[in-house]
Amino acid sequence: MLNELLVGGAVALISGLVGFLISKKITASHFDLYLEQAKAKSKAIENEAHLILERASLRSREIEKEAQKRYDETSEQVKKDFSFREEKMERAEREFETLRHSEEEKIAHERNTIENRRLNLERNERALEKLKEDYRQKSEQLRAIVEQRSGLSAHEAKAILFDQMRDSERLELARQMREMEEQSKEQLKRKANYILAQATSRFAGEYAAERLISVIHLDDDELKGRIIGKEGRNIKTLEMVSGVDIIIDETPNAIIVSSFNLYRRAIAVKTIELLIQDGRIQPARIEEVYQKVCDEFEEATTREGEEVVFELGLQGVHPELMKLIGRLKYRSSYGQNALAHTLEVAHLAGIMAAEMGGDAKLARRAGLLHDIGKTLTQDNGGNHVDIGAELCRRYNEDPVVLNSIYAHHGHEDIKSIECAAVCAADTLSAARPGARREVLESFLRRVSEIEEIATQKAGVKQAYAINAGREVRVIVSAMSVNDDETVLIAREIADEISQKVQFPGEIKVSVIRESRVIEYAR
Numbered sequence: 001m002l003n004e005l006l007v008g009g010a011v012a013l014i015s016g017l018v019g020f021l022i023s024k025k026i027t028a029s030h031f032d033l034y035l036e037q038a039k040a041k042s043k044a045i046e047n048e049a050h051l052i053l054e055r056a057s058l059r060s061r062e063i064e065k066e067a068q069k070r071y072d073e074t075s076e077q078v079k080k081d082f083s084f085r086e087e088k089m090e091r092a093e094r095e096f097e098t099l100r101h102s103e104e105e106k107i108a109h110e111r112n113t114i115e116n117r118r119l120n121l122e123r124n125e126r127a128l129e130k131l132k133e134d135y136r137q138k139s140e141q142l143r144a145i146v147e148q149r150s151g152l153s154a155h156e157a158k159a160i161l162f163d164q165m166r167d168s169e170r171l172e173l174a175r176q177m178r179e180m181e182e183q184s185k186e187q188l189k190r191k192a193n194y195i196l197a198q199a200t201s202r203f204a205g206e207y208a209a210e211r212l213i214s215v216i217h218l219d220d221d222e223l224k225g226r227i228i229g230k231e232g233r234n235i236k237t238l239e240m241v242s243g244v245d246i247i248i249d250e251t252p253n254a255i256i257v258s259s260f261n262l263y264r265r266a267i268a269v270k271t272i273e274l275l276i277q278d279g280r281i282q283p284a285r286i287e288e289v290y291q292k293v294c295d296e297f298e299e300a301t302t303r304e305g306e307e308v309v310f311e312l313g314l315q316g317v318h319p320e321l322m323k324l325i326g327r328l329k330y331r332s333s334y335g336q337n338a339l340a341h342t343l344e345v346a347h348l349a350g351i352m353a354a355e356m357g358g359d360a361k362l363a364r365r366a367g368l369l370h371d372i373g374k375t376l377t378q379d380n381g382g383n384h385v386d387i388g389a390e391l392c393r394r395y396n397e398d399p400v401v402l403n404s405i406y407a408h409h410g411h412e413d414i415k416s417i418e419c420a421a422v423c424a425a426d427t428l429s430a431a432r433p434g435a436r437r438e439v440l441e442s443f444l445r446r447v448s449e450i451e452e453i454a455t456q457k458a459g460v461k462q463a464y465a466i467n468a469g470r471e472v473r474v475i476v477s478a479m480s481v482n483d484d485e486t487v488l489i490a491r492e493i494a495d496e497i498s499q500k501v502q503f504p505g506e507i508k509v510s511v512i513r514e515s516r517v518i519e520y521a522r
Helices: 002-024 028-150 154-202 222-228 230-242 262-278 283-311 319-330 338-355 360-369 374-380 384-394 399-407 417-431 440-455 483-500
Strands: 213-217 245-247 254-258 460-466 471-476 508-513
Touching: 154 483, 213 262, 222 230, 222 262, 230 245, 230 262, 230 283, 254 262, 262 283, 262 319, 283 319, 283 338, 319 338, 319 360, 319 374, 319 384, 338 360, 338 417, 360 399, 360 417, 374 384, 384 399, 399 417, 440 460, 440 471, 440 483, 471 483, 483 508
Parallel strands: 471 508
Antiparallel strands: 213 254, 245 254, 460 471
């Protein structure tokens, strides 16, 4: 093919050359000269082509040799790899076969062992059945002999034995109960003391006591006459619009405003102070100033509620509830300011809930709203627990809040850590010494009920309520009550007091048993 290409190239060259010469009108002598030159060039090209062919042939033979060499080397390596893998597979097959035989031997051995154990178990079961039958027969013989010699039937003997065992077990049970209670009380006391210490040390609230009267200072006693007015018109108007009692007596430079409703009393005091500053004291002006003060107090209570909610870090409290929270400032219970008590309960409940692994924010919310019903009891009457629960239910408060409102007065069982924290904080805030005033008659009645419950128990000689009714000491007869039974007596007295007596905080029941022997030397 290369030769054909060379010949074709030469012919084309010559044809081109001839055409060129004709176009240029070359003479015959010149044509011969050019022809010789073309033949020489053609010969040179042919020689060069043969040289290229020889070189290509030589290179082809070298490539074939190199390819053959690589083929031989690769073939040898493949044969070696194949031989190695065959040996490896044969070795793996031999190991697998050895392992299979070993496992089969183990399984056969275990089967034999299990079969032997099964046979032994069957023999033991038959032997046990035989022993049971022997025991039953001997027991029947023994019972017949005992009934014959003792003159008691089996049923009568069981009854006597059961009574003895019951008395013995009762004493043993009392002993174990005392040990378990002492251990549990010690552990719970340490944990409770830790939680209460954390709560009280991290929150120190101020105590605010409320009285039923407010005293307004006057710069001049002549103002008393102006406040009374002609024929008492001014003072009657004041008492009518404000709903309080205004007492003007011989006390120098002072008048007294009296009312159980702190909110009304505060509005009345502010109204009188503004009227004194203004100087115009007459029925129309009194009503105008009173209405202005009422509007200001409404705004102030709403602002107070918002500040309290913000201070506790709560969100989503309904505006109407915020307004009622602010009005707690003008409500008291046994002389304790309701808002101060509510804030104290909220802070303490949050701290205790956090220590017990509960939701501190939810506990603060429940503590803040647990007495919200007290804001409406003076105007509307009713129970503050039911009123507060209805308010919180109306404004879609959390079920934990509702449970805390009911549970802090025992209307429901405690259902969450947060509710337990609120109840504990409420007791801690309300029952600490000096936090509230209590009517003497109710205190004496409670003390008498506690002592009466204790003295009704069998074996009790005397009972004394001490420590302002927070502890009752019970003295029992050493002849009729042993040490273990004192545990049961203390528990029964504590349970009955919890069921029958209303009291703040807790009451400690101490049962004392001692023997005294007196002799005289003469």
